[in-house]
Amino acid sequence: MSSKPVYKLLFALLIIISFIFVPSFHVNATEMKDGTYSINYTVLKAGEKNVSIANDYFDKPATLIVQDGKMSVQVPMNHSKWITSLAVEGHAEKIIKENKSADTRVSEFPISTVDSPVQAKIDVYINQKLNGEDFLYDNSYTIQLDFDKSSLSLISGGQKADQNHTQGTDKKGDKTNQTTSVTSEKNAQPIDNPKTSDLSSLYLFVALFVLSGAVLFIRIIKQRKETF
Numbered sequence: 001m002s003s004k005p006v007y008k009l010l011f012a013l014l015i016i017i018s019f020i021f022v023p024s025f026h027v028n029a030t031e032m033k034d035g036t037y038s039i040n041y042t043v044l045k046a047g048e049k050n051v052s053i054a055n056d057y058f059d060k061p062a063t064l065i066v067q068d069g070k071m072s073v074q075v076p077m078n079h080s081k082w083i084t085s086l087a088v089e090g091h092a093e094k095i096i097k098e099n100k101s102a103d104t105r106v107s108e109f110p111i112s113t114v115d116s117p118v119q120a121k122i123d124v125y126i127n128q129k130l131n132g133e134d135f136l137y138d139n140s141y142t143i144q145l146d147f148d149k150s151s152l153s154l155i156s157g158g159q160k161a162d163q164n165h166t167q168g169t170d171k172k173g174d175k176t177n178q179t180t181s182v183t184s185e186k187n188a189q190p191i192d193n194p195k196t197s198d199l200s201s202l203y204l205f206v207a208l209f210v211l212s213g214a215v216l217f218i219r220i221i222k223q224r225k226e227t228f
Contacts, residue, residue, distance in 0.1 A: 033157050035066055037154055038152070039152050041058075042146045045143065054143050060076075063155070064114065072110045074107065075107060077104060077107065080100075087120065089110070091110050117144035118147075120142070120143050126138075
């Protein structure tokens with residue numbers, strides 16, 4: 001049997017094993033400490049990688065809160081009057097902060113992951129003059145919130161989510177039940193994304209060792225045959 005097909009087979013096995021065992025990096029709430037994080041995101045069209053026009057209605061970054069292995073996200077919106085309703089993964093919004101004079105609000109939703117885009121439904125109603133002309137728009141459609149895991153930054157750690165929420169009113173009359181502002185990302189500290197188990201790296205090392213040994217064995221056998 002020629003050694004070339006064997007080499008090709010070993011190479012193919014190496015590629016397959018690499019895809020299986022190379023550790024991926026996921027942000028799992030159970031692997032993150034309770035705390036408040038800043039995270040960037042983009043609003044995408046449903047089922048696409050293209051940016052939705054609704055992306056302009058959302059300010060960045062968002063605030064990610066981790067408590068007891070669960071995640072919730074707070075997203076700031078401009079043109080608040082236009083967005084009559086927003087639901088993320090089937091959860092209705094909980095308004096955390098609202099400034100009617102500035103036409104902004106911050107709403108909170110529980111989410112299951114930041115590893116992949118989460119589904120959301122938005123209702124938009126516009127009935128006003130734009131550029132001097134009457135404009136009427138009334139539509140409901142699906143969007144995706146695509147979070148950038150590499151932008152995760154720690155704002156405050158080791159605190160329970162209920163310690164970051166208080167009921168009150170600021171001097172400007174803005175309703176709020178959260179003392180942690182979305183703008184507090186200025187104090188944020190970059191963090192490393194949590195890694196999966198080190199066993200994946202061990203399995204990959206063992207697989208590479210075995211394949212290397214197999215290649216070396218075949219080369220020795222081939223050299224002996226050529227010698228004799």
